[in-house]
Every structure is written in C-alpha cells, then in structure tokens.
Amino acid sequence: MARNLARILGGCGSLVPFMKTPACPPRNSSSIPPARTLVMLFSKSRDFSLPNSSWGEEMMRLYEFYNGQSDVETEGEENQGREWKRLPSYNRSLKYATGGVYLSKIIQSKARLFTRNIREPGAAFEYVLFINKEKERCVCVFQAGHLLEGPPGHVHGGAIATMIDTVTGTHASAISAPVMTANLNIDYRSPIPLGSTVLIESTLEKTEGRKLYISCKVTSTDGSKRHTDATALFVSISVAHLLKG
C-alpha cells in the first residue's frame, strides 16, 4: 500500500501546496515513505482556521474569546474539560485521504475546497469554527472578503449560503460523518457589508434515523442585527453513495 501511494504521490507539492516545507521529504529521496509518514504529511497541511494578518480587530476578538474557552489538542493528554473545541480547516476534504477509494483521485486532482480555494489572506472566506462539547451547538466567526461581492458593497447570497452549508455541514459531520446536504432553506433578512465580521450559529434541532435537522442564524457580532435565518437537513451516507454520484 505504501509503495503504491508513493508512486501516485510523486512528490508532495502537487497534492498539498499549502503544506509547511519541513514536512515534505526531498523529491530525490530514494526511500519510499511509509504509510505513517503520508498520514503525517496530510496532518501537516495548512490549517486555515488559525489567525492571519488579514483578520480584523473584531475577528481576532471573537477568535480569542472562543479559543480561550476551548480545549487545546495535545496528543495522549485528556481534554481539559473546557466548553468549546476549535475545528481545523484545510483546503481539501481530507477525511478519505488516509486510505480508501478516493485516495488516488485526491492525490492526482487539482481540486480545492470551495471555501479555501483563494491563496490571498482576507480576499474571500476567513472563518473559524468552534463546536461545543456536547455537539449540540457550533459557532463560526466569519470575515467576508472583497471577492465575495453580490449586490454592490455587500456579500453575495450564494457566499452566505456557502457559509451556512459549511457551518451546518461541519456540525452535522461532527455528529454523524459522513453526511450530505439534503435541504437548505435560507431567509435573507438584512444584507452583510463586504469586509464585515459576523457570527454564524448552528444548533442541532433533532435527529430521525439517518436525518439531522439543524437550524442556523447569521447575526452581527453583538447579536443586535439578524442578517440571515436558515434550516438545514443532512443525511448520513456511506462512501459508496457518493461513488454512485
């Protein structure tokens, strides 16, 4: 398995362009990396949900607020019992990347996660998600960049839908992975100015068999302005379902 993976990989740059350089073995290395090394390569991909220079004051304030109440992941140690946990975010769907049917497709492909496909910090979607321990709530701090325009000076309705799908979908996946979006119902109440930071809150309403019903709201960071309300329905699936298309 490791040998086949190494042949497909042919150097890690093509797969994970945002990977930190020290994690990438030299191209001319004669040793074939074992499967464990490959897993490590994936885990060293850039985590886009960490602060960068484009994050404004409000984005940083809210990140620090929730991060201060979050467990820090440390291998082999127990959770510190805090209320929240920050969720990392990469520019691929990496859940199948450590094995399984999609591995070769992922390695060969130039595909990038829609919300993380722009390299310039701050230009598009800047966001970080926190999930609470009991997994009944998820909160996302979202800063909308200048490439997300719809109505002049305001965020595109599709970009808002994208963030709602991302937050509620990540929430559903944390409860019952993998899932697919079955329905999104979005009420747009007040436009979001480009450049502003908003809060997106996702709440699990109920589960019925393979179905997860989630509600979601987008508000100003002080909660005084309701921008968007939404409900989302997700269905747990098998990987075979996705293969069928």
Add this chain to the structure above:
Amino acid sequence: MARNLARILGGCGSLVPFMKTPACPPRNSSSIPPARTLVMLFSKSRDFSLPNSSWGEEMMRLYEFYNGQSDVETEGEENQGREWKRLPSYNRSLKYATGGVYLSKIIQSKARLFTRNIREPGAAFEYVLFINKEKERCVCVFQAGHLLEGPPGHVHGGAIATMIDTVTGTHASAISAPVMTANLNIDYRSPIPLGSTVLIESTLEKTEGRKLYISCKVTSTDGSKRHTDATALFVSISVAHLLKG
C-alpha cells in the same frame, strides 16, 4: 463630475483588470477622460459569458444551441425576433457604474463579483445565461471547475446555491431590477461531479406586488438526471434600501 471621476480612477487598471487594453487610456495622459469615455470603459469590460479555451464539448454544444436561437445585439437595429437572448456577465455589479451613489465606492474598491473572481479560465464557475423574450424562462449552461469542491470529487452545496441564486436573481432582475434575494429553498437530490456540465433552468411562477416567485432545477444536460430543485423569492428594492444595509 467627470473631473472627480478621473481623480478617483487614477488609471483604469485597478478597477477593471480584465478590461481590454485598447480601451484603457495611458496613465500619463494629461487629458481628463469625459464621462462618456468612462461609460465606454465599463462597457468594454470582459464579458465572461463568451466561450474560452476551458469550455468542454458539452458546454460548447449547448452554448451554440441556445446562441443559435438568440438575437444578436446590434446598436440601433431591431431585434431579429428569435426566442432567446444571451446575457453578458462581468466581474462587478455594473448597473450603478454609469452614475449614482455607488460610483465612487465601485471605482475605489477591489471587490469582485463572487462568481467571477477567479482569473484562471475553467477553474471555478464557467457559465452563460440565456433569457427568453417573454422573460418567463431563463436557462444557464454551467461547467463546474476544480476549485468548487465540497464532497471529494463533487461540487460544494454552497457553489450550487450560488449558481441558483445567480440564475434566479438574474432572471428576477431582468423582470424587475433591482431585486434582493429574500428566500432560497434548495433540495439537493444528486451530487454534481466536478468538471461536469449541467443545465440550470429558472421559471417565473408568479409576481405579487414587489415579490417575484421563481422555481429552478439543475439537471444533466440531457435532462435525464435531476440534481437539484429550488424555489427562490426576490423582492424589488430601491437603491436606498441597499444603502441602509
């Protein structure tokens, strides 16, 4: 007015990077372009709904099918009475660009229309819209690029929502501009593989005062596979509404 515009503009490159070079006056020109010239600059922006080298066979076939049934816009001439009309697509919301309150904001801003913010042809949203003469139907041929990924190998639910908002919103605008999205309700039935071409059809169901009710479906190009169903509600607004935020 023209003098102020010229000062804000300071060279057209920052505003319309996709503009054809011959339309852009030299930076060191001592003459201040009159308002008419500025209008011309906007009208010479790149039209993204024309074929490029990334368009696959299916995209080109359907473009030619609808384009062959469309009127060609020629100044001062009457419509040829054909069934469809192709709608151009730029990388800004240009409707306020020839005057009005948003002019200086647009000129100074780096903002780009969400669906047209990637320079590499074929990497993200490739699409062309046609509207029928009575404006009760709109059809969009959409080719999904590799930067739109959600589930591995498939289009992100948010990218599909973005195209539905774009097609139904463009349709609503053609009937009653300007409009804002009030509701999107989307049923995801079958995932769309990255790289594939699909048809998005928008139908006006009814109008009630300032409200426009539109239905939408996303299918395979032969109509045999239903990927997505949606309804959309738009509300006619005044520009003052958008200014209030």
